[in-house]
Amino acid sequence: MRLVCCLLFLLPPTVMADGETRPVSDTILRGRSSDFASIKDKLLKEGGGNSESEMAVARGLAWVHRNRLKDGSWKSEGTEKDDRVIATVLALLVRQPHVIQPCLRDDPVSATSLALLAYLGAGVTVDQSSRYGPALTGSLKYLLSRQKIDGSFENVTNIDGHSWATIALCEASVLADMKGVKPAAEKALDWLLKSQHRDGSWGMANGKLGPVVFLAWPIQALWVARITEFEFSREETYEKIGKLLNSRSWDSGITYGLAKDEPLADLTSAAPACRYLTGWVAKHPALVRAGEAMVQHPVSDENPVLHQRHYFETQFLHAINRSDWHKKWNPSMRDFLVGTQNRSADENLKGSWSPDGGDIGDQYGRLGCTVMSLLSLQVYYRYVPFWQADLKPSPPEPKGPPLRK
Numbered sequence: 313m314r315l316v317c318c319l320l321f322l323l324p325p326t327v328m329a330d331g332e333t334r335p336v337s338d339t340i341l342r343g344r345s346s347d348f349a350s351i352k353d354k355l356l357k358e359g360g361g362n363s364e365s366e367m368a369v370a371r372g373l374a375w376v377h378r379n380r381l382k383d384g385s386w387k388s389e390g391t392e393k394d395d396r397v398i399a400t401v402l403a404l405l406v407r408q409p410h411v412i413q414p415c416l417r418d419d420p421v422s423a424t425s426l427a428l429l430a431y432l433g434a435g436v437t438v439d440q441s442s443r444y445g446p447a448l449t450g451s452l453k454y455l456l457s458r459q460k461i462d463g464s465f466e467n468v469t470n471i472d473g474h475s476w477a478t479i480a481l482c483e484a485s486v487l488a489d490m491k492g493v494k495p496a497a498e499k500a501l502d503w504l505l506k507s508q509h510r511d512g513s514w515g516m517a518n519g520k521l522g523p524v525v526f527l528a529w530p531i532q533a534l535w536v537a538r539i540t541e542f543e544f545s546r547e548e549t550y551e552k553i554g555k556l557l558n559s560r561s562w563d564s565g566i567t568y569g570l571a572k573d574e575p576l577a578d579l580t581s582a583a584p585a586c587r588y589l590t591g592w593v594a595k596h597p598a599l600v601r602a603g604e605a606m607v608q609h610p611v612s613d614e615n616p617v618l619h620q621r622h623y624f625e626t627q628f629l630h631a632i633n634r635s636d637w638h639k640k641w642n643p644s645m646r647d648f649l650v651g652t653q654n655r656s657a658d659e660n661l662k663g664s665w666s667p668d669g670g671d672i673g674d675q676y677g678r679l680g681c682t683v684m685s686l687l688s689l690q691v692y693y694r695y696v697p698f699w700q701a702d703l704k705p706s707p708p709e710p711k712g713p714p715l716r717k
Contacts, residue, residue, distance in 0.1 A: 344434070386679055387679075527582070554587075581624050611648045618669070665682045666682075
């Protein structure tokens with residue numbers, strides 16, 4: 313008997329009662345299964361993708377693949393700013409000068425984890441006869457070789473990098489039949505859970521305080537762990553997240569920041585998805601208002617893409633199935649990304665996207681922005697949303713104090 317999960321767009325779990333692994337076709341990842349191309353095509357069409365967006369994904373994956381190193385890793389190529397300066401400025405901006413979370417330009421584990429997300433999002437498997445199968449296998453092996461005994465990874469100095477690695481391993485545990493991946497995913501998840509501070513934030517040490525802006529990717533990692541059937545105690549973890557987000561919003565859930573006069577655009581963009589992935593229903597008044605605010609500012613020449621920020625918004629708006637997804641948001645985002653992809657003959661650039669002025673561009677350069685663009689263009693089939701599934705679970709009401717007025 314299939315179990316009904318309690319998050320909004322989950323499908324039946326990946327593990328059956330007798331302990332056998334449930335096929336990918338029965339999971340929320342089924343839109344990426346090579347055996348179910350018809351499902352992917354259906355999701356692509358109904359979600360608003362087209363042949364142009366899929367060709368852009370193919371070109372982007374080819375660029376990612378060309379930049380893979382012989383050992384299976386990728387280089388992190390952010391700006392040439394001093395890493396310590398970046399970290400210190402960031403800590404001061406979030407009013408937590410004691411929190412230093414530098415993002416090293418030489419951070420191959422984080423860069424490799426990002427690239428793996430692009431591969432896995434396109435449904436790449438470890439099939440050695442496929443175009444990217446050998447590369448996926450080698451890069452997963454690289455990631456496994458860099459994991460420490462406690463579940464963390466070598467030279468990863470920010471929580472986003474650990475979260476990307478956790479997502480990649482959790483998804484690969486379903487999509488790639490490869491020894492060692494599932495135990496590594498369990499260890500990475502355990503480390504992530506232990507690293508949450510009592511106020512709900514994440515630092516880079518067990519229980520260390522972290523800036524509120526670093527919530528989005530750990531929450532994404534926890535959600536992916538859940539849909540790929542990794543068990544953990546959600547109630548306490550989600551309750552702390554809810555209280556922290558409640559304390560950072562003052563206008564009924566539209567804007568988030570440090571205080572009423574200090575909104576953070578990145579947090580405001582990511583928070584609705586965070587709320588949704590931790591149990592809020594799509595019709596929650598705060599999420600409805602947040603969605604309405606987002607679609608008033610679609611991507612355009614006047615409002616160009618900030619790749620990570622707009623990925624979170626794209627993921628959220630697609631998941632909640634707003635009627636204006638097809639009218640406003642998706643056409644502008646899809647066509648802007650397709651139109652701004654590099655089409656030159658230069659093999660070093662062709663298929664990529666230029667670094668933006670946001671955090672992902674500063675820290676991970678062309679690779680980071682290219683992967684975020686690919687994730688946005690894969691949104692149609694990356695995770696099967698509940699409104700395109702057989703089951704429509706009823707999530708619990710959110711806990712914690714009400715939003716500040």
